[in-house]
Amino acid sequence: MAASDQTLVCVKQVKQEVADEWDESMPLPGDILEGFSEHDVDDADKSFVSVKTNSEFSSQLGKINRRVESIWIQVRRGDGLLKLQTCIVQQKVSVLRRKYTIQATTDHRHIADLADLTLKQCIELQVMTRRVMHIQARRFHEDAIKYDWKMKVGSYLPHQSSSVVSSILFMPLVSENCINTTTARCMTWFSAAISSGVPLVFVNVQTELIPTTLVCLLFL
Template identity: 30%
Template sequence: MKEREKEKKNMTMDRGSESSSSESPTRELKVISIECLRATSKSDEWSAADVLQSGDIVEELRIGSSAGSLVRFRQPFKNGRTGLNKILHDAYKKKETSVLVRVRRGPHEFVELQACVLPGDSSSGKKNYLLRSIADANYVVGFLDTTESECYRLQGSRASRMVSALTRSKAQDGYVSYPWEKKMQEMLSVPNSGNFISMLFLPKASDRVASRYHDVEDTLARANAWLNAAQASGVPLVFMNIQTESLLTKISGETASSTVNSGSLADFSNVANESLYGFEDYHGVDIGVVRAVRLWYAPIGGELSIEIKLKDDDTKLGFAISRTEEGFIFISSVIDNSEENAPATRSGLNHVYRAARDTCRLLVVSRVSNQRVLPWMVSSTGAIRCYDTVSLSHKLSLHRHTKVPILLHVFLWDRALASSIGAANMSPKVVHSNQNKPIETDDGSHQPLKLQRDSVGDLSFRFQDFSFSSNWL
């Protein structure tokens, strides 16, 4: 009787154990997976199959830089990520930072990465260790505690994660150093001086006290007239661009009261064509905005540099300079006698001058000893800010007395002319012709062309009354 009850009790216990075992879920296999933390275009988790990707299962670590010191750690890692972190911590303390990590992707694919141990974030109180790729120092991976099925799911979602990463990806900007001094010395035809040329036109004042100004359309028309006049006089330049340029100034009195205000967006239509409009800053000061016009132009054939070397027996340079109404300095005469062996003849300046004269062009001087001598501004009174021929003549004469070579830059009207001029300099030809053409007056008589009184900005000066034929440097 007792044996039957005991057998019955054992059968009941067996059923209970079977029932409990059938109801408990199957345990997931816990593993350590890779987490891609930082990547670059050279090496990221999407770029190639031989790069570690998020979701790869860590199978083995080989720590050590030589075969004798190599230590292997294989899955399963005791205590998961914590245990793996301790292994890396001990290796880092022993300065054994060279690590080869071997991971599994899917059931049968294996990938390896040669890396070094890197201390990570310790904000949580425990220092975590990461792995940095030897091939790309910007590629860093970490570790996560997860399950094998979760790794497979993450590996299978690689395509969708790539799309998600593309959506989140942003181009980053920053500052990089640049060797400006070197580039400005090597990449410019004239060191530290660009080839962009412009002329600034201030709006013309419509009264003596300069409280009112002509509109922007008037300034644009004056810029256009100046450009056309320069081209008509023989200056070989071509239009490049034109723009308005805002200049801030403090205004008061009648100027402030007569100025159109731009206090709101509704006022923009009122200032669209105004050369001067004003507004108040937060201190209540009246600020005026002057709308100037900047005209950009360029020589048709670029600039040609001519070096004039001087000798002890040189008594004159052999050329004369003058200036157009538009403010351009140009070579007005060149000695045409090769027997005198003047510096202008030796340098080939006479050939360039003859080529300009034959094509009805002016030989405009753009730089003297690398200093630009072009006009650069028109004031509100209409005066052109440009260089004085008297001071330039004095500077060139000082070059002759000190025997310091002169470097002139001139405007070209044909790019192919530079090479032909270089060939002509080797065997200069003597051309006997009168270069100083007289001006015909109203009564039919002829008289030499003479320079008139000149005014630049607020400064005025008078030239000597001489003709081109006697204006030798």
């Protein structure tokens, strides 16, 4: 088997799809699983059990599932080697078959879907994960235009006691190639809301630049 065809146990995806709730202490897409240990991280260097295939790892987790609640895993992420604490979780594949995997200790929705992937596939997933994490860290406000909501409250609201101002973010759809199309959809929504009796007062429409990388990720 050629080196490029050799597979590694990798986090293919996670079931917690809300990327802004991910953090570096969780198993992330692209992480290459190299080993696991039942012991505390301080003692783990000498007791890591190597991981060869996804099915083998699932079988090993099934054997220790009843006696431990969490394990330490050793993952390769980029050029670094990390030790992460995770929980063991059982997945029902069929009536007669059980599969075991890992989940984040801080968020039980964050369950790792493991697979046997090539090194190239793992690296591609890591690049995608870094891109998503970078965009979430930057947030929208770094590219946003400053907007004086307090001034708008005093200028536009008909009743000064109505001090609640909300903003709604409309992302462009794949089929919308210009700002006019997106704006028309927003105004249609606003008109329909008012017609149904929702007490809204229109203040302003503001457009902001969205990073190209974010648009690409949203439309994948």
